[in-house]
Amino acid sequence: MSPQTKQVLRVGKAQLDLLEELTNANGVSGNEIEIREIIRKKVAPFADEIKVDGMGNLLVIKHAKKPNAIKVMLDAHMDEVGFMIVEEDGDGLYEFEHVGGGDERQFVSKPVSVGSQKLPGVIGSKPIHLASEDEMNAVISQQGMRIDLGPAGKGKAKRGDYAAYATKFIRSGDAIFAKALDNRLGCATLIELLKTAPEHIELLAAFTVQEEIGLRGAKVAAYDFYPQMAIAVDSTPAFDFERPDGNENTEYNCKLGGGPAIYIADRGTLSDPRLIRFLTQVAEENKINYQYRQPGGGGTDAGALHLTRGGIPSVSVSVPGRYAHTAVMLARISDWQDTLNLLQQALAAWTPEILSGDRA
């Protein structure tokens, strides 16, 4: 294995400030412009080429300084789950649809930020005092909720406006509470990796759109870049709780504090075994905390990446996070640090031999 990289990336104040800026900003699938503009400014000093493609993906290239360099694509989706205003009811109340996968039990009583003007709103429903016993036993359905801009918000939002949770970033020790950690953690990771791109790699960083509604941005970004291998960097849910029935939790997916979760198999992708072996080896040799995400459902942009053109060897590496697709996610700084270390060391240690053998 080649020597370790000299400048080790650290999650310090600057990195946490970056993550705070990225998570407080809004980028519901289909409306990623605010995130894209933040990232564009952040990567400008390190990038050789920056462009925005026809779908809104931000494609950033850091050229290799050595000949015959391998083209490595790093992918992180910029979009987050959220809402779209679909109908005005009058009195500042708006009917909405959820954009992306979500559980309607999580929607109610949250502040939201509506439209490009970021109008303050809340998601409201009938109060407990007026609910019947039958209603109390039933899930509050999305149809029973409204996005409320207050009576003076009448006519202020229009059909098609996006709304995002208005959660503000909080740090508590090693814990972080924020919205959209899925996948601003991935975006922040790519921004950091661009700073220390090794000379023997043609680094192709794609900040993609519309992952939450079907991996749409990644598909065209991978086509454009046509890399020799790809890594999707994302956040994956940690279901690391004690089961209420007392049985062993065998479906935790991944665990907070367990380090980067390397994907083996999900609904859409069988990760390239050579890349799994390689990442494992890098983690072991550098004594980086890591875990395998439990094989099963779910998916990342890798589902689109590996099927592009004639096929691209791909793997996913995710920072574990609890409560994905809700108003407030929870992650650990140490897991992000370990993810950053693993990916940085993996890029540094890359050799062409890794993909020269057969896949399995």
Next chain:
Amino acid sequence: MEDITPFLLSLLSKPGISGYEESVSEIIADRWRPLVDELTISPLRSLHGLRKAATNERRPTLMIAAHMDAIGLMVKTINHGFFTITTVGGIDPRVLPGQLVTVHGKKELPGLVQLMPDRLLNNETASKAPTKNQLFVDTGLTQKELADLVKPGDLISFAQPPFEMTGGYIAGHSLDNRASVAALTLCLEEIKNYNLDCNVVAAATVQEELHGIGAATSTFSVRPDLAFAVDVTFAKGPGSNDYRTFSLGEGPAIGLGANNHPALTQKMTSLAEELDIPYFIEAMPTSSGTDGMAMQITANGIPTQVLSMSLRYMHTSVEMTSLKDIARTGRLLARFITDLNPDSFSKLFEEKTL
């Protein structure tokens, strides 16, 4: 008159859960001190601000009361770094998943209320409306990091910061009933430069969310000749459109029904007309569900009137009300006070029979 919004925002940033109102009581006391002649604290920690009549003769005493306590949560058990919870006051468990909270242990810790993911539940419990027993609080810290910082019985308050909405509305937790505390404060400011011909006790009461405990005890101590309970009521909104609900921002609601003395209801209605303040009549067929219940039946009975501001999403972290209605309520109360003297007091009850 000073803008009440900054004061209200500070009230809404404090926990002040029922039985533990000190954090909010302190800032009310600071604000009221220059506005009253005497500021006292009752044995159960309600705050009483007395404005004396400008004479030593006997004058009627009016009490205006608003509860300052808020609903909240409490740590029940600690299990592998997660807390099971119980509620203080009436909270719909269905609004709790995804709520940011503050856990008041040995130090204040940010936390999050959540529910068990379906994949860890069986068919009977998955995808159901969450109940209190299924919810937990996660601080993101491990059991080891938590050490002995948190113990059962520690309070948990909503951490949602209050915020201003477009065009004179405000959202946050505990607008029920700190909106009314703000209305009382505006009233005290408005009557500050008047020589009064009555005594006024403004009371910020405790433990309303647990059956009007502060109001009952404060009314007993003050023994007013008449009393107003100032609280919030329901605004029209999603799923809320029947006779119990009122258009938000279009005036306070004057209670009508057994909990309200008809003479006071009548008087408040005519004052609102006179001052050109829009208002609603809130039909209260049996109970008002406010401090007014306990106040009315104190000692040998106190003529009581309930006055309310309508509010959306009661008992959530994003209650919403109108700053204009708060100001209108304060003005109505102030005018009632400056009109009150021994003559008007006796006239008030002359013609009306119960």
